[in-house]
Amino acid sequence: MLQRAWSSDRRLTAISRGGLSAPARQAVVDRQVTPGCSVLDYGCGRGDDVRALQHLDCQAVGWDPFYKPDAKLEPADVVLLTYVLNVIEDPNERRKTLKGAWDLTGTVLVASARLTWEKSKVKGETFGDGLLTSRQTFQHLFKASELRDYVQEVTGVRTVSAAPGVVYAFKDETARLSYLAQRIVPDAQWLASEDTTSAIAAVVDHVERRGRVPRMEEVPQPMAELLRHLRPSELSRLVRDSADQNKVEEGAKRSTLNTLLFLAVELFNGRGPFNSLPLNVQLDVRAFFSSYKEACQRSDRLLLKLRDDAYIRGAMNASAVGKLTPTALYVHQRALDRLPTVLRLYEHCASIAAGRPQEWTLAKLRHQGRAVSWLDYPDFDTDPHPRTLSSYQVDLKTLETSFTSYADSQNRPLLHRKHEFLAADDPDAERYQRLTAAEVKAGLYEHPHLIGTENGWEAELIRCGRELRGHRLVRRYTE
């Protein structure tokens, strides 16, 4: 039997879990795994992901050399290789396993591995290029960029980090590019329409947001049916007459910048030919640039600006959103798309290289050096001074990543002036601003060096005779 030949007890690495694994969940969120698609879970362990994906109406099948050795190995649209590579002690077999999974992949391979930041949780003796634990299980913990490079090298295609420790390798460029486009500029929602009039209104709304008339192939099918009896020239005239020209111009500006952003990210990742771009991007290039060449030249210049400290600093100073500190600009997830394009590019390049974590609230872009951190504040909306739960950082120069968890920390860092991380028109901004004003008035910000962590902040609240009730500052009564 195969497992007899293993130098470690790999079957023990398979655990049971309630829901989907993080990599499988990521693939669902990213719409790589969709109802009806075929999924092969290669090295499925106890098969929890297979069962959960079957519940989501996927045609999911699992194979595992120990738990399911008799299952038939057949190609599938999506192949999951979840936390398998890190348990294989023999580098040749590790490579062969990855190659085997790739050979069965129809559209996308989702390869994941445990990362070096878990080092403190894995104890054992050095064995080959990893550790052998006291249970005789092996772990080779990957660096985030090592996993991406490794999958890239073995599959021979460009890969994208979907999340820390999760890498997508696409069988064809079109699938990779449409994933990237969707990630960088998610498709805008179309307004609902049940008759020709509302369908025309939906097209007008689209034109105002995108800055150009859509092609019929871009229009959702039921809406296209409602518009079918209109000639294209007739539809264009109706739209022209009803659309607000100022909005159309704003939409065109936004789409131009989004296209530049996409092409620059794509260049960071290695650029493909025009006809492999998603249709909507091709149409944007045609509508907003004189040629693909011009669009590429402009996006190349944008990418170059990323290296220019003075330019980046200037963009941060000029940004309408985000809080600028002596080291970095911090911005809330909800305001990220309002950053100047070069800063959006900065964040995207980091996320494509090392993966954005699944949970994050603020992005921190350093202006000295190039590093992005994603910070998680699970209670940002409800806690007036949210505490940091974790931080994941990638250095764009070295592609080194690091993860810090504050879960067990007694005196966690906390946030003040929450509105500064949001756009001014955010529905919560005003309420947060009112609280900040009350705190300033009460003298709570007189010693900024004391209030950055839980204990210091609590002490200052006591000193000023105040306490918080939700987002209200009230007098503290002592008995």
Ligand SMILES: C[S@@+](CC[C@H](N)C(=O)[O-])C[C@H]1O[C@@H](n2cnc3c(N)ncnc32)[C@H](O)[C@@H]1O
């Ligand atoms: C950490 S478990 C992960 C199981 C499952 N993918 C999950 O995430 O729950 C690693 C699994 O890899 C399987 N495995 C070991 N060597 C393998 C190989 N050469 N090819 C495929 N799977 C392998 C083991 O049997 C084990 O079930």
